[in-house]
Amino acid sequence: MESIITPQPHRLVSSGSEHPVQSSTPALAGTSDGGSSPPSHHLSTPEEISSFVDQMDTFIFDCDGVLWLGNDTIKGAPEFLHELVAKGKRIIYVTNNSSKSRKTYVGKFKKLGFPAEPDNIFGSAYAAAYYLKNMLNFPADKKVYVVGMQGIVDELAEMGIQAVGAGDDNAPLQETEFENGTLGPDESIGAVLLGFDSQINYRKYAKAFTYLTANKGKVHFLATNEDRTYPISGSIYPGTGSLLAALIHSVNRRPDAVLGKPSQNMMNTILERFHLDPARTCMVGDRLDTDIAFGKLGKLHTLLVMTGVTSVEERDAKKGPVTAEYWIESVGHLRQR
């Protein structure tokens, strides 16, 4: 049968920008030629699907909206991933969800029935910790103020980096604390790192603001990811990018780096670590401006699934932020019939 994998121009088109805050991703921010991408191809027949699978050695899966929604697995997803393992394919997971460390994720993957090894899991919390340690040589005597959850604290600890904030600052700010302006600067803070935080509050915003502005320019400003929305069991809620937007607005400054997808830091690490051939690797995701952009910037094949945040209109938009090479209803639809 003729190959269904046809060379694609891998061009990112003008962003109709669903982001309220302009993205720092160079290729997304800089491509405004007003052109349009070829439409995404629907993988629909069993022949097409098996030819598509045969032509890949490695599948990189996004998690929320692709493999699961909260604690509910996407129907047929664990079975398909086990089929891939049986065929000798490599599976890698890349999630922008910073709420869990890689170690904690192994437990979730196993509990939900997915094959998982810690070395094959890349989360934005790990990417941020790696960046602080290896790119910024973050000083041992400084601390990171975390607006986020335990996953970030754990990944920073793995790298020997001290963290404050996170769960410690979950208590709402008392009126007296607010009125007396008790949240002063702290010389020991060397970076503010924002990730997903379901317990975000004014105390955390005020502290992050104070650290970033009191010591202007000296405190690093990092974020794990900028996903505008977050799909969770039956609902879509505000994502990390929406939480970040408030901090960007208040400090009037973009983060120095956003480490999750579509940042290519993680892509380069993955390609080098596993010696991957991009032409035989597919990024599978539910979000265009993170997952699919991540795959396209890395020159991988891209497959969009419709079980997460992307609507049919966004999928088919001629001038959306980016177009997936292929789409399918769900990962479960890739199963061998």
Ligand SMILES: C[C@H](OP(=O)(O)O)C(=O)O
């Ligand atoms: C929803 C997203 O996680 P991912 O889809 O990358 O697993 C995020 O946490 O913002």
Ligand SMILES: [Mg+2]
């Ligand atoms: Mg997702």
